[in-house]
Amino acid sequence: MRFILDKIASNLKKEEFKLDKRIPIKYLIDFIAGKIFSLIWGMIVFRTYRKIFLHFSSVLKCKSKISFQNNLLIEGNCYINALSVDGIIFGNNVSLGRNTTIECTGNIRWLGKGLKVGNNVGLGTHGFYGCAGGVEIGSDTIIGNYVSFHSENHNYSDISIPIRSQGVNHKGICVGNNCWVGAKATFLDGSTVGNGCIIAAGAVVRGNFPDNCIIGGIPAKILKFR
DSSP: OHHHHHHHHHHHHTSOOOOOTTSOHHHHHHHHHHHHHHHHHHHHHHTOSSOEEEOTTOEEESGGGEEEOSOEEEOTTOEEEOOSSSOEEEOSSEEEOTTOEEESOSBTTBOOOOEEEOSSEEEOTTOEEEOTTOEEEOTTOEEOTTOEEEOOEEOOOOTTSOGGGSOEEOOOEEEOSSOEEOTTOEEETTOEEOTTOEEOTTOEEOSEEOTTEEEETTTTEEEEEO
16 A cells, blocks of 8 residues: 555656655545545636645635646645736645645735746745735745745835825745745745755845855844855
């Protein structure tokens, strides 16, 4: 049974995959049953034969603006609102952890840009992706739990007008390929992170960072290079 599951997982991910032999058989059976149900539900909701595993508790808004390749996993209690100009684009082998929130438009007075995620990307649990100004995440990138992206800023220069009435501005956020983002990191609008970077847990990222650097702190700064 384990051999068959290894083969199935390897075929799905297009790379070698082996289950830990210490996992109890009952756990595996429950796990497989849940994935089969999610696969059937995902194919029904999206009316597609592509492999999409969708937990029944997750909420999708404007799903016609969501495009994906094979093997998309959306875990339980996710909220995804794809209303935006470019929508949401997921590559191959993308997973969304439990309680992930994706908001592509912050205010219906102005449609947001959207979200683009590369191949082989894992988005951790309880993440928030505010994509009004556009968020792009490169391939082979790992996003930890409770990470947040905020690609929108409030204007505040006129002290005679309430901040809430001064509108917003957008620059967008881009994270490169092969990055590792630690838990509870926060990305502010206008941030650009190069390929191969590591972002320490709890970092507040704003500004431009080159390839292969390790950054951390509030605000984040380069600690060293890989």
